[in-house]
Every structure is written in structure tokens, then in C-alpha cells.
Amino acid sequence: MTSATTGAPAYRRAVVTGAAGFIGSHLCEALLDEGWLVTGIDHLRGHPEEVTARNLRSLRADPRFLLVTADIAVADLDSLLYGADTVFHLAARPGVRASWGERFSEYVDSNVLGTHRLLDAAGRGGVRRVVVSSSSSVYGGAEDGPTAETSLPTPLSPYGVTKLLTEQLSLVHAKRPGSRTSVVALRYFTVYGPRQRADMAITRMIDSALTGRPITVFGDGLQRRDFTFVSDAVQANLLAAQARAQAVAVNVGTGSTITVLELIELVGEVVGQPVAFEHGPPGDGDARSTHADLAGAAEVLGYWPTVDLRTGIKHQVEWIRSLSAGAREPQLARG
Template identity: 50%
Template sequence: MTGYHVPTRGILMSDDARDGADTGANVVVTGAAGFIGSHLVEALRRTGRNVVGIDRKAGWPEDEIPASDGVGYLRTIRGDLVSADLDACLKDTSAVFHLAALPGVRPSWTQFPEYLHCNVLATQRLLDACVRVGVSRVVVASSSSVYGGVADGAMSEDDIPHPLSPYGVTKLAAERLALAFAARLDATLSVSALRFFTVYGPGQRPDMFISRVVRATLSGEPIDIYGDGAQIRDFVHVSDVVRALLLAAKAPACGVLNIGTGRAVSVNEVLALTGELTGQVPEARYGPARLGDVRATTADVGRARLRLGFRARTELRAGLATQIEWTRRSLAGAPPRQAASSVGMAPTRRS
């Protein structure tokens, strides 16, 4: 349940994304007003899927948008998963994409009850309703934060999780809950949990690193860097994350999978690339690392490639350019265009 982002233009889907979106009847997206959720809702509708979007975000309107010209129906519901009438929301649903969560490492140290509410209790209640109603498939959005910082090299799904923040603890609890519900003998539920690495792109939350860098650079303002900038991250574009979600909904239940690029770059490299693409040099102010931040994250992507046929397509340069364009338009007061950010964008392929 992140910042409300409304797609303003349609997108074209690549063939494998269309195949991955073939989830049967209606689909439900929780956290539908958020960064990834809004992109996913748009992608599903463009494949003709009928979508029910649920979010507790203030300003998320309750509405019904009819299907037209091959674009699926959308019903939006504003509500908290802990208290909403989920049985009614899940009626005639074949698949659920569970993206709703309270994000952020640093606030989780001081707001842990709220993280438990949004990330654990909400997940438990949703899964319980899925079992009652007979939903056959749930795809859960997890996080690389469950690994912590102990991996030597790429982080594998076989590594023992060692989260270094309360946020990471709640994300691990959510994915384990989902797998436990799927193992119930009285459930028809199958589950895939996708551990997203650092997702970026148009509509990214304003508190995230790339969003802060791009906005500050374009505005000519300083940007605070937590640490020396040598820390590395596996930055994965939102278009690739949406494609992975669609593929996971169709593939046989595959447990836990990493979703990243398999490559990592440093914070300082992102700063340099932002300067190159904008023609403006970012003014970086370095300070202490934040509590709970890890030094390095890189995804071992072999299992996602094997079980989903997934490979990230968007190189950082191309992906960062889409976010810079989106931010320019936002700062200028123009309607941000989502088209270049979505699954149908011209990809930069890696060999």
C-alpha cells in the first residue's frame, strides 16, 4: 500500500507477458494503488482480464470502469485487508496478486505494530479468505530484505534468511504464511512468492533512492546519500517485475523465486549515470549508513529463469531514462506517461 499512481496511457504487451497473464476468471490485486500494483493492474486489463483492485490508500476511489476495446473491467475497492469483507471481494476470483504491504526499512524500527498489521495480519486474513472462497492461486510479493547482508555473492533462494530490519522480518513472515496456507490439506490454494530486489521506474515511491536522486538532480537540489555510495544494489525495472508477476500467475506453483537482473551496480554509479542522462551533475551529500541497510544485494536469478522462463530485459540506462522522463513531466505539471515504463517498452536485451 504505497503511493497512489494512476496510469494515464495504455500499454502494449509483449507476447510472453500476454501468455503469463492468462489467469482464467477475475483477478484481484491488493496494493493496487501502489507503484508496482498500478502498473500490474494496467497490464492485466490490457490483456482483457477483469480486475478487482484493493488498497487502503487515502484518495483511492471506489469505482467501476467497464471493459472496452479489449481492455478488461476494473473495480476499485478502498479498504484495509484486516477489516474488509474479503469473501465478497474474492468472489469469482481465480488468482490473487498480493502486493499490499507497508514498505520501508527505517520506519519499521519505530512503527513495528503497524508493520505487523499491514504485512503479517493482513496477509493471514487474506489467505484465510482465499481458502474459504476456494481461490486457486496467490502470487505474493516478497522482498530481498529477507536475506539480510550475509550472502557472499549472489543471493540464492536456498540461503537461510537473515533479515536485518523489522520490515524484513515481516516480509519473511508473510511469505512463510502463504506457503503454510498452501500446504493445508483442506486448501486448493497454490502459491508463488517473488522476492523483488530494488524495483525502480516511473511512479516509484518518492522516498526510494533513484526517485530521490532523479528529482533532486532535475530540481538542482542536494541529495543525501546514506553511506559512502559504494554499496551495491540489483536494480530491476518495474516492467520486468510486472512481467514476472504475470508469468508466475500461470506457471506451476514454484515456491520462492528471486526477481532481479543478476547484476548489481553501486549507488555512486547510479549518481554518475543520472548526471550523464540529465546533463546535470547530482550534488551528493554523504552521511552515515542507515540502521538496517545492507551493504550489497545481488539476485541469483537461475531459478526464476528455469521455472518461469523469466529474464530481466531492461538495462539500467534504458530504465533510468524512463524514470527521468516521467519525473520531468511530473515536475512540469504534465500528465506522466506510463507507456514507456511498461511491459511493452522496447527492451534492451542481454545475451
């Protein structure tokens, strides 16, 4: 039996850190669809209990999925990674604004120390491939068109610094002489879709359109973003598991951008009601523009996005409405 998407032999064992999160839970479902046995690792403290339960509902019902409640910064990772072919490392402390304050040590523990311990254990256990979730935050702000992986990283926030350390630590482990573990780091450009965190822009905009509650737009609203639908991010992970590479970082985005004000108008069109908003001061560490150059992803992974922004927002609106109605969560189509 082989995977219809990647051609990889089925029934391999994958480990997914951050399995109860937004991208992680979708990825676990996709891996099960592809025929993998999946061990999910999550400390289960990153989301409200009801959100975690919802994200894990379908996974808990599958006997091929095992959830381990553990913090990778302190857990016995050798035993958890034993027999794994591929590790998908999504566990991280997210958020730009909070990274400036006293909680920065949490970012270091989760994003830096946890990654170092994970790659150490992967190397000792002979894990073939680790797919690491990085971020476009490593670039800082781009004003001159698409950003390629060859651009000099200049993060604008402590969070961005820790994500750069995350991928660089991972790549160093893969480049170590005699390493049996290869690494592909994925630099996500603003992933959105069903299960997105409540504090993220598109979720907040949809909620505003549905309820009339105003949101705050930080700065003038002319900052541009490259938004990536969650199923495209998942597909990039599946492709990265089989890519021919030893130590590489690649962009995962759409290659197109939109301003925050244009996004507000688009969300209002999809919902059928306007988004109420007010302007606030610019946020510390917010990039003026993010824009992915996808040539590297196409060459290394064979990746190209399949979901346009309007369609993706429509899926997210349908999901949020299904929660309000108590209906079953709509299933995402994966290309």
C-alpha cells in the same frame, strides 16, 4: 480469446491488493491489457491524494476495473475474493528505517495479519493462485555474489522480518493438506521506474539532478544494489500467475549490481546534470549488497529481465519531466 503474453484464457477475474501503489497500479494496467477483469483493493492511505489519483487515473476510466477502498487487515475478504481466479498480493507497509520505531505495529497489521487473513479467505474461496510480493530484504546482506533462494534468510530490519513472515505464512497456507490455493512469492530486488515512491533512491537522485537540492547518501556509498525496472516486476507477476508450482519463492531482479556512488554518476549522465549529495551515517537495517541469482526464476517462471538500468532510468526521468510539464504520462512498453 487468450493472453498474448502467457497464453492464459482471458476474462478471468484477478484481485490486486495495493492496487493504487507503484507496482500495483502498473500491474492492474497490464492485467487489463491481458484481458482480465480486475478488482483492486487499497486503503488509499499510503500515498498523498494527488499521487493516488494519478496512479489510478487510467484504471478508473476502464469499465473492467473495480476499485474497492478497504484495509485487508479488517475487511470482509470472503466477499472481495469471491469468484477470483488469481490474487496478486502487493499491499504492505513499506520502508526499512521506519520499521524500527513505534509504528512497527502497522507493519505487523499490514504485512503479517493482513496476509494471514487474505490467505485464509483465498483458501475458503478456492482461489487457484495467490502471487505474493516479498522482498530481497528477507536475505539481509549478501557479500559473496548472487543470492539464490536456497540461501538462509537473515533479515536485518523489522521490515525484513515482516516480509519473511509474509511469504512464509503464504507458503504454509499453500502447503496445508488439501489446499486448493497455490502460492508463488516474488522476492523483488529494489524495483524502480515511473510512479516510484518519492523517498526511494532513484527518485531522490533524479530530483536532485533536476533541482540542485542535495540528497543524503547513507554510509560510504559503496553498498551495492540490484535494481529492477517496474515492467520486469510486472512481467514476473503475470508469469507467476500461470507457473506450475504449489508453494515456491523466487527472486525477481536483474542479476547485476551497481554501487550507490556509481548510480549517482549514471543518473547525472542520464539527466544531463550532476546529482548533489552529502554523506550521512549508515542506515539501520541497510544491506551492504543485494544481488539476485535468477536461475530459479528462469526455471519456475520463465522470467528474465528485459530493461537495463540506463534505459530504465531514462524512462523514469521522462516520466518525472512529464509531470513537471503537465504532459500525459508516457506509457511503458511491456515485453
